[in-house]
Amino acid sequence: MAIIKYIPLQGLISKALFICALPLLFSCQPKTEPNAVQKILQQGVLKVGTRYGQTTYYHGAEGPQGFEYELVAGFADYLGVQLEIFPYYNLDELFPKLQSRHLDLVAASLAITPKRAEHFRFGPAYQQISQKLVFKQGQQWPKTIDELDGSLSVVASSSHAEILQQQQTEHPDLHWQETNESDEAELLEQVLDGELDYTVADSNILSVIRRRHPELSIAFTLGEEQQIAWLLSQNIDDSLIAAMIDYFGQIQSDGRLTALEDKYYGHVQQFNYVDTRMFISAVEKTLPQYRDWFEQYSGNLDWRLLAAMSYQESHWNKRARSATGVRGLMMLTLATAQDLGIKSRLDPKQSIQGGAKYVQHLIDRIPQRIQEPDRTWFALAAYNVGWGHVEDARILTEKQGGNQDLWVDVKQRLPLLRQKKYYKTTKYGYARGNEATDYVANIRRYYDTLMWLEEQRMAELEAEKELQQRQNLEQKQLQDTQSADLQEATAD
Template identity: 55%
Template sequence: MLRLWSVLCLSLLLLACSKPLPEQTNQLADIYQRGQLRVGILHGPTSYYIGVDGPTGFEYELAKGLADRLGVELQLFPSFDLDDLQTKLKNGQVDFIAGGLTLTPERTQKFRAAPAYRWINELLVFRQGNNWPQQLTDLTEPVIVSAHSSHAETLKRLSAEIPGLSYQEDPELDADELLQKVVDGSINYTLTDSNQLAVNRRLFPQLTIGFTVSENLPVGWLLPKTRDDSLFSVLIEYFGHVYQNGDLVTLEDRYFGHVEQFDYVDTIRFIRAIDDTLPKFKSWFMEYAGELDWRLLAALSYQESHWNPKARSPTGVRGLMMLTMPTAQQMGVQSRIDSEQSIDGGSRYLQMLLTRIPERIPMPDRLWFALASYNIGWGHLEDARRLTQRDGADPDKWLEVKQRLPLLRKKSVYQHTRFGFARGDEAALYVENIRRYYDTLVGVDERQQLEQKLEQQRQRLVEQTEQVADAPPLSQ
């Protein structure tokens, strides 16, 4: 973050020293005149996608925040193809391109780079169980990367330094699809960004890091090469604002904070449980989810009991949703080891906790607070929020509160709280685990739905083919 602040200060200094604009065009004035901020954005799990509640993604929220700050409508031009977006930028169809783009020398020669807001590493990835390469000279097969990508640019530069380095550019597959090809064994190696790998590993834990190819590469938006500084000036101010008020850190934590820690064995075990155990209870998760996403409810249950209906803790909580006796009585659950009753009671209890969270707290922080309360109790959560406020931080942000939860273990702290000692560190980890399980379950569920649709289409095609074959021949 200090690096971002330095970049913003330098950008302001250079902008102040630039010559006056001779032409009359003004990009910012055009944006206000049309009432729209036109953004070319890349589809992908680390950038922009359509979620349960509509458009979402790290880059989407950043762009939406800018549009809201300007008081204009956000008009998106989504694409899976960066070349397509670059053409739109050159032709003036979009104001800038967003998509977690590495600011490579080749890109910054063609376009103007907005201030960098993140830094990533480029990683050589292979499949778990194959020979582990330690450096580029250990590779036995070509590295496959997306055509015209930052990874292709990196390998092009390195191939001039390392004789024999072989790589191929695939014009059809994007970075996420290439990672899947590594998993299924179709290709041996690819390059990926560190944040992209962290997200994909939740679904494909077999992905393994061979070594780091490039470190601390800046990520930012691309603007057209023009001497008009109006929009560029706004971007400097905007990123300075979201850095200072903590919105940028909060956004990073929302999308990437919970995937930074990776447990290969736990992820493999969870994916197996999705196939082997979840089907026994899935219909009840769906039936009793209410306003919740059933997959979130299932993720909560796995964190609690690993989907074991007879699970029991040393403290006496029992069942799939690990309800205490008072909570079960409050929710009208007669048998905590009855799977259907447990899921119903646990879902209603979580939704009740959601209603206790102040309405001013937006989703998803509101949900993270409710989950923490499910684990540690409402009173202890409120103690952590009061500690957060005492420190001058925002008690309505999960990112801030989860940093104070571990303090509830310290006698010097908890003796001055209303509800006393609590295992706050476990509550923070509890929420992050559920978020990781939820991400994995969403990915597996969406993949299964796609496979079912493809199978249905295949069956219809077979039936149509059989009908044509059985039809009587046309009369001459």
């Protein structure tokens, strides 16, 4: 949830006219040492430090990704300079680079804490998180710090270590280990593997990881909610902070910040342990029966998205049937199946083929100005509730001052189509719009989990391939040695 207070600067911060901007925040004197932003503009590069992680920065199939990466890439565009990312594996390596001014700022989903405030300055806060004490499902559930009984480890120099130090004043028996050998995600995996009893995780990161590891359980929350912000050197002038204030104000007011938060976190706000476990089990046991067809008929779609849709529709039950008469893996209506040339909705191959064609048709209907991933989310909603109702919600969104081309805005209005005072003014009338928003959120969660499971599967296959290659090489070397020995013995 964004918490920025927008302070409009009336266009003073511009890429060309930054020299005399914001006299209240820094003095503007001719022929003096350039301020921080002027230096960045002169160099044409914004140097940003971050840390590797699922919510910060990582290399995906389409290049660099991550909430922090996209956020800071937008800031570089705002300044009109190139972005140069310096990712690190631990904070003890990252912080000295900022203090020595080798970096302009650090964007790594870091909390504002009293200890950090002694050494760094902060930009405007743009998220709130809480810190969760995590243990493995099925183990003894500690309700307070005094009930902790086992090993506890956190990342060194993290806000987690800092809050444990604060708690230790009231709980002197509290002990823990700090490490630079493992990041937050790895510590959570150690809890899953039984190598560690407890760790501490930020709520935003935990919400993403629990979609893949549902056995991670929250014992309790440590401390108050904390604000997330970018870090700057303590000795830097106010110009860069002023630019950040204007940038964050712009992306909050035009909806870009909310849309970015929705992209990375909007689908993981709610967690259901049983549903997640059932899906992971179905991926292992049922999906292999239909995977080839999902891949064959996905067309321009990601086959994993198509598979996630099918699971939401039918739980991969080829004979599924609803009270409204839709049937099959993709739960097609009889009329839609006939239009698509599908003879049997209960035939898994035909159902997948028809569902893929239909969702692609819906995507193609969406105005070209709407960008991905919103195009896909609109199409999924239309698959569930019909494009007419989605269009009604888009019109209602515009009337209420929202952006009709952003899913994050429209999904707030879809549930209003159940209320008479709203649907009586629409073209297509009443609709269970809340079900459409849940439908899209569920598919996004399944899709996210399936992508991770596939990445794990491919990594395991690659490891097996490398192992087999090493074994083959060792076998060949052994055979060559034996052959050479035999030849030498024969020659003797």
